[in-house]
Amino acid sequence: xxxxxxxxxxxxxxxxxxxxxxxxxxxxxxxxxxxxxxxxxxxxxxxxxxxxxxxxxxxxxxxxxxxxxxxxxxxxxxxxxxxxxxxxxxxxxxxxxxxxxxxxxxxxxxxxxxxxxxxxxxxxxxxxxxxxxxxxxxxxxxxxxxxxxxxxxxxxxxxxxxxxxxxxxxxxxxxxxxxxxxxxxxxxxxxxxxxxxxxxxxxxxxxxxxxxxxxxxxxxxxxxxxxxxxxxxxxxxxxxxxxxxxxxxxxxxxxxxxxxxxxxxxxxxxxxxxxxxxxxxxxxxxxxxxxxxxxxxxxxxxxxxxxxxxxxxxxxxxxxxxxxxxxxxxxxxxxxxxxxxxxxxxxxxxxxxxxxxxxxxxxxxxxxxxxxxx
Amino acid sequence: xxxxxxxxxxxxxxxxxxxxxxxxxxxxxxxxxxxxxxxxxxxxxxxxxxxxxxxxxxxxxxxxxxxxxxxxxxxxxxxxxxxxxxxxxxxxxxxxxxxxxxxxxxxxxxxxxxxxxxxxxxxxxxxxxxxxxxxxxxxxxxxxxxxxxxxxxxxxxxxxxxxxxxxxxxxxxxxxxxxxxxxxxxxxxxxxxxxxxxxxxxxxx
Numbered sequence: 001x002x003x004x005x006x007x008x009x010x011x012x013x014x015x016x017x018x019x020x021x022x023x024x025x026x027x028x029x030x031x032x033x034x035x036x037x038x039x040x041x042x043x044x045x046x047x048x049x050x051x052x053x054x055x056x057x058x059x060x061x062x063x064x065x066x067x068x069x070x071x072x073x074x075x076x077x078x079x080x081x082x083x084x085x086x087x088x089x090x091x092x093x094x095x096x097x098x099x100x101x102x103x104x105x106x107x108x109x110x111x112x113x114x115x116x117x118x119x120x121x122x123x124x125x126x127x128x129x130x131x132x133x134x135x136x137x138x139x140x141x142x143x144x145x146x147x148x149x150x151x152x153x154x155x156x157x158x159x160x161x162x163x164x165x166x167x168x169x170x171x172x173x174x175x176x177x178x179x180x181x182x183x184x185x186x187x188x189x190x191x192x193x194x195x196x197x198x199x200x201x202x203x204x205x206x207x208x209x210x211x212x213x214x215x216x217x218x219x220x221x222x223x224x225x226x227x228x229x230x231x232x233x234x235x236x237x238x239x240x241x242x243x244x245x246x247x248x249x250x251x252x253x254x255x256x257x258x259x260x261x262x263x264x265x266x267x268x269x270x271x272x273x274x275x276x277x278x279x280x281x282x283x284x285x286x287x288x289x290x291x292x293x294x295x296x297x298x299x300x301x302x303x304x305x306x307x308x309x310x311x312x313x314x315x316x317x318x319x320x321x322x323x324x325x326x327x328x329x330x331x332x333x334x335x336x337x338x339x340x341x342x343x344x345x346x347x348x349x350x351x352x353x354x355x356x357x358x359x360x361x362x363x364x365x366x367x368x369x370x371x372x373x374x
Numbered sequence: 375x376x377x378x379x380x381x382x383x384x385x386x387x388x389x390x391x392x393x394x395x396x397x398x399x400x401x402x403x404x405x406x407x408x409x410x411x412x413x414x415x416x417x418x419x420x421x422x423x424x425x426x427x428x429x430x431x432x433x434x435x436x437x438x439x440x441x442x443x444x445x446x447x448x449x450x451x452x453x454x455x456x457x458x459x460x461x462x463x464x465x466x467x468x469x470x471x472x473x474x475x476x477x478x479x480x481x482x483x484x485x486x487x488x489x490x491x492x493x494x495x496x497x498x499x500x501x502x503x504x505x506x507x508x509x510x511x512x513x514x515x516x517x518x519x520x521x522x523x524x525x526x527x528x529x530x531x532x533x534x535x536x537x538x539x540x541x542x543x544x545x546x547x548x549x550x551x552x553x554x555x556x557x558x559x560x561x562x563x564x565x566x567x568x569x570x571x572x573x574x575x576x577x578x579x
């Protein structure tokens with residue numbers, strides 16, 4: 001029996017539709033084991049957004065970990081060859097520390113990775129699929145795009161110590177102009193550069209005008225080449241229906257020792273945090289001694305169920321009341337008949353307060369009839 | 375239009391005054407109401423009056439689009455929000471204070487009583503000093519008086535409480551004031567309105 005997609009929960013629905021979208025472009029499903037060697041995560045601690053990991057010993061004494069991340073394993077396992085791209089997607093659970101409860105949490109993730117010779121086409125394809133993923137969740141969405149090279153290019157040119165760099169970076173990430181000016185003054189950074197940092201923070205999201213500003217304030221080669229890459233990217237995505245959903249925002253940043261190039265974060269109207277994040281991570285591949293590029297993203301499915309709860313879809317359509325003298329097979333036939341008409345039916349002897357229902361009917365003398373005065 | 379989380383108490387009154395200066399009616403908020411949610415029908419702005427240390431939580435969870443919160447709380451809880459403006463209200467400092475006759479014994483870890491555990495840890499880590507934290511929730515000044523701790527890390531506005539208890543400021547760690555914060559996702563969808571508010575407020579602070 002085919003189940004109506006509408007009956008599924010939001011996260012189940014989204015994950016089915018995303019699988020379809022990714023497979024259309026030839027992405028293959030990747031299944032990984034629940035545990036990995038702990039050393040994989042230890043060696044790449046900064047890549048993980050959460051540093052706490054659940055570990056345990058295998059029977060032969062090796063230290064294993066419940067996976068806190070998927071990309072690391074996929075990057076390590078890929079055998080893409082020169083001149084080719086391996087395209088994979090996954091639907092997996094990961095285990096991370098939840099910030100507010102300070103407890104480990106199982107989080108459902110769906111994501112995709114393209115590894116190998118990443119060119120303008122592959123970048124366009126992956127960003128397009130990120131946009132399509134967001135649209136599947138909610139028609140009101142935006143995708144913030146940034147380029148690692150632009151902000152790091154600026155910070156590298158400052159020649160300040162790592163403490164100051166860290167603080168300035170924090171200010172850019174939290175769009176905090178007031179503290180940034182204070183820090184810049186303390187570190188004796190020249191006025192032109194401070195102005196440039198201010199403009200980076202003040203960019204208002206509109207992609208085209210943002211690109212224009214970015215071109216004007218590019219202080220060095222690294223920043224200029226980042227702008228060039230963004231311009232090429234924008235030209236390629238300009239023909240898709242999603243171009244108005246893109247925002248340019250240099251305040252999104254990932255770890256600089258793994259990510260390079262274009263990075264992005266997606267938001268939908270009802271969820272208060274980024275629901276999608278990803279980007280180009282050639283540097284991670286290089287760490288595994290793989291001379292290739294990589295780009296990908298992950299969608300956090302966990303929040304969907306909570307923020308897109310559809311009250312009407314909870315419970316059943318019909319509560320069917322019957323009495324003790326009922327003939328079981330007759331009642332069963334009546335339920336099946338209602339099922340065939342498309343109704344979800346719950347049978348009970350008295351009106352239940354544990355089940356939500358839209359309509360109440362009774363089964364008596366072999367017939368289904370309306371109930372008066374419930 | 376917006377949901378704004380305000381910290382109950384003096385800071386809420388001061389923020390309302392600022393909002394009034396830029397033409398936003400906040401009369402109902404300033405009146406001594408016990409209501410926790412106050413809606414201004416004309417502007418569509420909804421105000422939540424919450425415990426000061428909870429403002430950032432309401433904003434991070436997105437039920438409030440923006441909020442007003444002390445920098446001390448931001449430093450302590452490190453929420454993932456945009457910090458858009460220094461409102462220059464509720465100015466004070468986080469300081470290290472000790473007894474007037476305090477003399478530091480550098481041979482053993484320093485015992486620090488505070489409610490700002492993270493700020494204290496970060497500060498002493500930055501000067502490579504080993505410490506033992508004693509987490510307290512109020513009347514921090516009592517700890518060094520009773521010799522439970524060597525020093526305290528606490529907020530100081532005028533210094534009167536310290537003086538009355540024969541304590542003195544040893545080091546100033548960081549100046550504090552109220553900040554306007556915004557939820558990152560809500561900001562993307564209400565960017566124009568939030569930026570307009572920030573621009574107007576920045577003219578009067």
